[in-house]
Amino acid sequence: MRISQLAERTDVPVHTLKYYLREGLLMPGVATSRTRAEYDEDHVRRVHLLRALVEHAGVGIDGARRVVAALEDPPGTRAELLGVAQRTVPATGGDAEVSDEVRELVADLGWTVEPDGPWMRSLTATVGAARAAGLHLEHRRLVEYAHAARDVAEVDLDLTEDAEDAAAAVRTVVLGTALLDPVLIALRRVAQEAVSRER
Amino acid sequence: MRISQLAERTDVPVHTLKYYLREGLLMPGVATSRTRAEYDEDHVRRVHLLRALVEHAGVGIDGARRVVAALEDPPGTRAELLGVAQRTVPATGGDAEVSDEVRELVADLGWTVEPDGPWMRSLTATVGAARAAGLHLEHRRLVEYAHAARDVAEVDLDLTEDAEDAAAAVRTVVLGTALLDPVLIALRRVAQEAVSRER
Numbered sequence: 001m002r003i004s005q006l007a008e009r010t011d012v013p014v015h016t017l018k019y020y021l022r023e024g025l026l027m028p029g030v031a032t033s034r035t036r037a038e039y040d041e042d043h044v045r046r047v048h049l050l051r052a053l054v055e056h057a058g059v060g061i062d063g064a065r066r067v068v069a070a071l072e073d074p075p076g077t078r079a080e081l082l083g084v085a086q087r088t089v090p091a092t093g094g095d096a097e098v099s100d101e102v103r104e105l106v107a108d109l110g111w112t113v114e115p116d117g118p119w120m121r122s123l124t125a126t127v128g129a130a131r132a133a134g135l136h137l138e139h140r141r142l143v144e145y146a147h148a149a150r151d152v153a154e155v156d157l158d159l160t161e162d163a164e165d166a167a168a169a170v171r172t173v174v175l176g177t178a179l180l181d182p183v184l185i186a187l188r189r190v191a192q193e194a195v196s197r198e199r
Numbered sequence: 200m201r202i203s204q205l206a207e208r209t210d211v212p213v214h215t216l217k218y219y220l221r222e223g224l225l226m227p228g229v230a231t232s233r234t235r236a237e238y239d240e241d242h243v244r245r246v247h248l249l250r251a252l253v254e255h256a257g258v259g260i261d262g263a264r265r266v267v268a269a270l271e272d273p274p275g276t277r278a279e280l281l282g283v284a285q286r287t288v289p290a291t292g293g294d295a296e297v298s299d300e301v302r303e304l305v306a307d308l309g310w311t312v313e314p315d316g317p318w319m320r321s322l323t324a325t326v327g328a329a330r331a332a333g334l335h336l337e338h339r340r341l342v343e344y345a346h347a348a349r350d351v352a353e354v355d356l357d358l359t360e361d362a363e364d365a366a367a368a369v370r371t372v373v374l375g376t377a378l379l380d381p382v383l384i385a386l387r388r389v390a391q392e393a394v395s396r397e398r
Contacts, residue, residue: 045332082392091388106393112396126378126385133250144354145354145382148351149389151350158340159336162335171334175333176336181387182328186321186322187348189285192355199356
């Protein structure tokens with residue numbers, strides 16, 4: 001299909017597609033003349049991916065670039081893979097010093113993690129920001145949230161085991177990490193309404 | 200304290216504080232001369248709130264305005280309150296038609312919710328976007344995520360019961376909805392690392 005048809009299929013304007021091409025986020029089509037190229041289903045999938053990352057996951061162009069690089073040249077181990085996936089959505093407050101509360105939380109839960117990793121810092125920063133803004137958040141509530149987050153992470157890892165082959169596993173980890181945050185946020189809101197009506 | 204001291208205390212530049220004042224997000228200080236005003240601890244708390252909303256929760260100025268309005272003039276019922284809190288972070292994909300899958304999911308879980316509410320639409324849109332981008336997400340995994348989201352929502356509602364009075368409950372619902380998404384995202388990443396190392 002031509003670029004105008006790709007735009008129609010994906011509901012993304014031609015000028016945005018040209019921007020993705022210039023940035024190397026969308027692979028070039030097969031040239032059929034000096035000014036025309038032909039695109040296929042791989043391009044449709046890639047555009048859907050870029051749109052989902054930018055519109056729904058709030059990942060910027062740099063994040064999208066990391067996802068595309070990981071898909072095109074998959075890292076060798078599951079740990080590296082998870083690292084790439086986690087760096088896709090940059091951690092907010094990633095330069096905060098990890099608090100004693102967060103260290104104890106993780107130790108009490110029996111979790112083995114990089115003690116000063118960016119998400120440990122982000123957890124410290126976001127909990128601190130919520131409390132500084134006036135939210136009354138007791139430690140035991142944080143523990144309860146952590147238990148629920150662990151259930152989410154178990155499903156996240158199960159998803160990679162659903163994958164048919166290594167390439168699909170890469171896709172699942174990278175996409176699942178970046179694209180399921182908005183799904184989980186929506187599920188939380190719908191569940192809040194349900195629980196609120198029950199009580 | 201003077202505005203320069205408020206800036207120092209909160210680590211927010213004076214020009215940003217002046218912007219918040221102009222937009223009515225920060226209440227005026229007590230004028231001590233034609234060009235000077237005095238600020239107090241309420242102002243410190245408000246600036247922390249605005250910073251948390253904008254920096255950590257990714258809520259824009261309109262969202263911050265809704266939070267401030269709800270804190271200053273609290274809605275009467277818990278259902279209205281939850282509505283305000285949920286509108287603070289705008290639903291992505293809020294104009295999508297709710298899919299049969301999402302309707303069945305909610306029915307199977309026994310949740311009573313507004314069938315065409317913005318978060319039901321957002322759930323449809325974000326699940327659709329993740330799949331269109333190439334994520335293999337089986338329905339049974341969505342059910343598992345929904346169970347975990349319900350655990351989160353139970354803690355969310357417990358938080359409002361920890362609140363000392365009605366004003367604190369308002370603060371908790373509004374702030375908890377907007378400010379805990381980034382905490383939950385960070386917890387998910389840390390838990391992923393822990394589960395990945397265990398397996």
